[in-house]
Amino acid sequence: GAGVSQTPSNKVTEKGKYVELRCDPISGHTALYWYRQSLGQGPEFLIYFQGTGAADDSGLPNDRFFAVRPEGSVSTLKIQRTERGDSAMYLCASSPGTDHSPLHFGNGTRLTVT
Amino acid sequence: DQQVKQNSPSLSVQEGRISILNCDYTNSMFDYFLWYKKYPAEGPTFLISISSIKDKNEDGRFTVFLNKSAKHLSLHIVPSQPGDSAVYFCAASANNAGNMLTFGGGTRLMVKP
Numbered sequence: 001g002a003g004v005s006q007t008p009s010n011k012v013t014e015k016g017k018y019v020e021l022r023c024d025p026i027s028g029h030t031a032l033y034w035y036r037q038s039l040g041q042g043p044e045f046l047i048y049f050q051g052t053g054a055a056d057d058s059g060l061p062n063d064r065f066f067a068v069r070p071e072g073s074v075s076t077l078k079i080q081r082t083e084r085g086d087s088a089m090y091l092c093a094s095s096p097g098t099d100h101s102p103l104h105f106g107n108g109t110r111l112t113v114t
Numbered sequence: 115d116q117q118v119k120q121n122s123p124s125l126s127v128q129e130g131r132i133s134i135l136n137c138d139y140t141n142s143m144f145d146y147f148l149w150y151k152k153y154p155a156e157g158p159t160f161l162i163s164i165s166s167i168k169d170k171n172e173d174g175r176f177t178v179f180l181n182k183s184a185k186h187l188s189l190h191i192v193p194s195q196p197g198d199s200a201v202y203f204c205a206a207s208a209n210n211a212g213n214m215l216t217f218g219g220g221t222r223l224m225v226k227p
Contacts, residue, residue, distance in 0.1 A: 100207070
């Protein structure tokens with residue numbers, strides 16, 4: 001069965017540009033999470049969706065970051081006016097619900113801001 | 115302030131021996147703990163978990179121990195196999211936070227044949 005799919009796998013952009021990162025969760029999973037992993041560190045929580053709504057966005061670092069999940073399936077993480085410090089691996093994960101069901105992670109999008 | 119810490123960035127073990135990976139946490143609200151394994155160029159995969167009402171959970175070669183008073187957990191892998199070579203992340207969450215996980219920095223395990 002298909003796992004969590006993230007596209008693109010790599011994205012290089014110039015400082016100040018806008019980027020969109022896409023996540024296709026496992027079919028039927030209602031909960032979707034975005035994490036960010038910087039080099040040498042563990043993943044850090046950004047935002048999670050239950051269905052179409054953002055249930056908790058407390059991990060978003062600032063208002064340049066925004067995410068949507070309009071139909072309760074695919075999600076897009078949007079970053080405006082990118083900065084070099086935004087360079088990281090962006091991981092998406094899904095789970096059947098909002099309890100402690102284990103997260104299924106995608107392979108991530110490696111974002112590099114030059 | 116790191117709420118979940120893995121103080122050993124790397125660990126090297128001989129095949130067949132036991133691997134012990136350690137994790138410490140500071141937030142007393144954490145009541146669910148997990149270990150994830152990550153191979154290069156792949157996302158983390160779930161390995162094993164433990165609720166704070168238990169002090170041990172076992173799944174095949176993998177056992178997680180939780181010491182709530184010390185705010186410490188450990189993952190034991192026995193016997194270790196070369197395919198276990200990966201980065202292992204400890205993670206924790208509070209009961210009302212579902213899968214909003216706080217991860218440690220990871221420990222790179224190398225199992226030598």
